Amino acid sequence: MDRSANRRKVPSPSIGGFTLVEVMITLVIIGMIALMVFGVLRMGLSAWEKGESKKEEYQKNRILPQLICRQVKSAVPYRIKTPKAEGDYLAFEGKSRSLKFVSALSLRTPQPAGFVFAVYEFKEGGAEGGRLVLYEQRVLNRDFMEEGLKEETAVPLIREISDIRFEYYREENASQNRPAAWLEDWNAKEEKELPKAIRMTITPKKKDEGEPPLILMASLPSQRFEEVRVSPMRRMIPIPPGPMGR
Numbered sequence: 001m002d003r004s005a006n007r008r009k010v011p012s013p014s015i016g017g018f019t020l021v022e023v024m025i026t027l028v029i030i031g032m033i034a035l036m037v038f039g040v041l042r043m044g045l046s047a048w049e050k051g052e053s054k055k056e057e058y059q060k061n062r063i064l065p066q067l068i069c070r071q072v073k074s075a076v077p078y079r080i081k082t083p084k085a086e087g088d089y090l091a092f093e094g095k096s097r098s099l100k101f102v103s104a105l106s107l108r109t110p111q112p113a114g115f116v117f118a119v120y121e122f123k124e125g126g127a128e129g130g131r132l133v134l135y136e137q138r139v140l141n142r143d144f145m146e147e148g149l150k151e152e153t154a155v156p157l158i159r160e161i162s163d164i165r166f167e168y169y170r171e172e173n174a175s176q177n178r179p180a181a182w183l184e185d186w187n188a189k190e191e192k193e194l195p196k197a198i199r200m201t202i203t204p205k206k207k208d209e210g211e212p213p214l215i216l217m218a219s220l221p222s223q224r225f226e227e228v229r230v231s232p233m234r235r236m237i238p239i240p241p242g243p244m245g246r
Contacts, residue, residue, distance in 0.1 A: 064157060069218040071105045071118060072198055078102035078115060080142050091145055092194055094168045094186030097122040099198070100145070108136050108155065115139040119149060120157075120200075122164040129160040129205035158214075163203040168195035169219075194220050 018026075081088040093100040099120040106116045119135040134155045137144065168186040172179055186195050202214040 072218045074105035090188035092188040132158040165201045167199040169197035
């Protein structure tokens, strides 16, 4: 009788489930693959968000200058008289870093709201640079020029700028021996009229030394035609050729 036949067969170690080492190695590989996939998805999401942000900023930079020019062109020679004034005068005040006027167009409300008192003002900033701010209020009384501006109504239009300059064009007057010129200030009480054109030069915070300033130019009254052009190399809103373009 063969004794070897009674021996119990011992299963081979290679037959059966995975060992603990194999399971750990598999989990590490799966974890690394998941981490790589998550990183790729995160990079793609970040790139998409940056693209959307740049697209929104581009659309804003393209449309905003047109809106500003439209509101400035819609300025009206609105006369007011306050108890402090001896007589009526035009509601217009032009300085080198601020502009106050009455306009028939509002940038805050899409629906017509009558005349609005618009104030453009440059606000100094810190490391991020200054900003151009817009204040608007309805022309409901005769003392709106004397009232203080409400900070809660301020709307930041353009950020990260280092400087802004407003200039006002005065036509030539041969009878007064007065040449045509761009002025840094416009006193409507003395001039008795609105300027013929307004030029706004916005200097961005110098992240790139080669970036030119943004120049907006609009003539008054609003019947005069303006062409709007904004390009990466030279961003400018010019008026048609004429005495003011010299």
